[in-house]
Amino acid sequence: MPTLSISGRTYFYEDRGEGLPVVLLHGFPFSSESWWPQLEAPPKGVRLIVPDHRGFGHSEPGEGPATMEAMAEDVLTLLDALRLPSVVVGGLSMGGYVAIALTRLDPGRVKGLVLVDTQSFADDEAGRQRREATAVDVEAHGVNGLVDGMLPRLFAPGADGAVRARVEKLMRAQQPGGVAAATRGMATRTDGKDILSRYGGPCLVVVGDADAITPPEKAKVLAELVAGSTLEVIAGAGHLAPLEQPAAFSAALERFLARLA
Ligand code: MLT
Numbered sequence: 001m002p003t004l005s006i007s008g009r010t011y012f013y014e015d016r017g018e019g020l021p022v023v024l025l026h027g028f029p030f031s032s033e034s035w036w037p038q039l040e041a042p043p044k045g046v047r048l049i050v051p052d053h054r055g056f057g058h059s060e061p062g063e064g065p066a067t068m069e070a071m072a073e074d075v076l077t078l079l080d081a082l083r084l085p086s087v088v089v090g091g092l093s094m095g096g097y098v099a100i101a102l103t104r105l106d107p108g109r110v111k112g113l114v115l116v117d118t119q120s121f122a123d124d125e126a127g128r129q130r131r132e133a134t135a136v137d138v139e140a141h142g143v144n145g146l147v148d149g150m151l152p153r154l155f156a157p158g159a160d161g162a163v164r165a166r167v168e169k170l171m172r173a174q175q176p177g178g179v180a181a182a183t184r185g186m187a188t189r190t191d192g193k194d195i196l197s198r199y200g201g202p203c204l205v206v207v208g209d210a211d212a213i214t215p216p217e218k219a220k221v222l223a224e225l226v227a228g229s230t231l232e233v234i235a236g237a238g239h240l241a242p243l244e245q246p247a248a249f250s251a252a253l254e255r256f257l258a259r260l261a
Contacts, residue, residue, distance in 0.1 A: 001032075001058065006077050012058035013051035013078060017042030020257060021087040023049045023075060025095030027117070027240075028182055029143060029150075029174045031057025034092070034167070037246035043254050045261070049087070051078060053098070055178020065184035068094075072102035079109065088260065090114030090204075090253075092242065093214060094182065100192040103199055112202040112260050113226070114253065117211050117239050119218040120192035120225060131187035135180040143179050147171045156210035156238040163243055196225040203229035204256040208237030208244065230256060 004011045014032050016039055026034045032050040042048045053071045055061030062070060075098065079087060089110050091099035096118025103110050123131065137145055147168065155164060203226040207219035216233055223231040232252040237244040 003058075004078055004081050006074055007062075009054065009060040009062060010058070011051065011054065011060075011074055011078065013049060014039055015047070015049050015082075017047045019045035019047050020261065021047045021049060021082075021084050022114075022257070023051075023079070023087050023089050025051070025071075025075065025089070025091035025098050026053065026056065027091075027093035027095050028186065029056070029146065029171050029179045030167075031170060031174065033057065033170055034240070035242060036166075038242060038250065041250075043250060043257060046257060049078070049082065049084075051075060053178075053182065055175055055181050057174075059178075061175065061178045061181055064181065065188060066178070066181040067185040068097045068101035068189045069105065070185065071098045072105055075102055076106055076109065085109070086111040088112040088114060088257065090116060091118065092116040093118045093239065094186060097186065097189050097192075100195060101189070104195040107195075107199065110199070110201060112204070112256065113199065114204045114206065114256065115222055116206045116249075117208060117214050117219075117241055118222070119214045120196055120222050121218070122189055122191040123187050128187040131183045135183040138176050138180045138183065142176050143172060143174055146179065153212045154239050156208060156236050156244055158236070159238065159244050167240065167243065193225055196222065199226055202256070202260055204252065205229055205231045206234060206241055206249065206252055207231075208234050208239060208241040210236070210238045211241070213239040
């Protein structure tokens with residue numbers, strides 16, 4: 001896995017395939033590994049760039065809350081280092097929040113936007129308080145309580161047992177400090193409505209039909225915000241559509257990328 005030093009922090013990323021650059025941003029509390037079906041078989045004519053956000057996977061944490069803007073700045077620094085002036089930016093759940101933040105920071109960089117099992121909304125006050133309680137718990141006791149709470153809501157009924165087991169292992173391996181920092185960072189995120197309404201570029205919105213965390217109603221709001229976007233609802237998938245139904249997800253992604261080529 002190649003690395004970059006950002007302000008003295010090690011930042012890991014995967015870089016696979018050749019062609020149209022597509023950045024895929026992982027959700028919470030995962031790592032670049034959560035895109036394994038796509039990394040194992042990058043779409044033809046596509047270069048996949050898949051980082052570990054600060055404090056996740058092999059990337060070192062930064063100082064203070066890991067805001068969506070800070071994680072987006074890391075991605076922009078990586079794109080500068082790779083000399084990529086414009087890319088397709090995709091993100092799942094928290095990765096989608098980071099993709100929206102990146103679009104706000106540097107819209108010219110975004111050749112296309114892929115928003116997967118995510119939402120445009122900020123947290124309300126009750127949600128922010130829940131995040132703080134989670135961060136305090138993770139700092140005191142590690143990630144297991146958070147993982148135990150999330151696992152029952154992640155997958156569609158009948159999800160593959162091996163996928164469930166790998167995801168659970170991946171979640172339990174995350175760094176408590178990085179997880180707490182991202183929890184606090186998500187609590188401070190702003191509503192994406194303004195930037196998504198202004199964006200105007202190509203956009204694909206993907207959601208599992210059984211996503212209990214960011215359900216299809218939220219995906220419809222996203223798709224309505226971005227004029228001309230495409231909404232793909234993946235049957236038999238929960239919150240992790242690219243892992244639960246990789247063939248259907250890859251087909252949706254490839255249809256979208258073919259339109260950009
Ligand atoms: C994720 O999957 O990234 C999280 O569920 C996002 C969130 O907690 O808002």
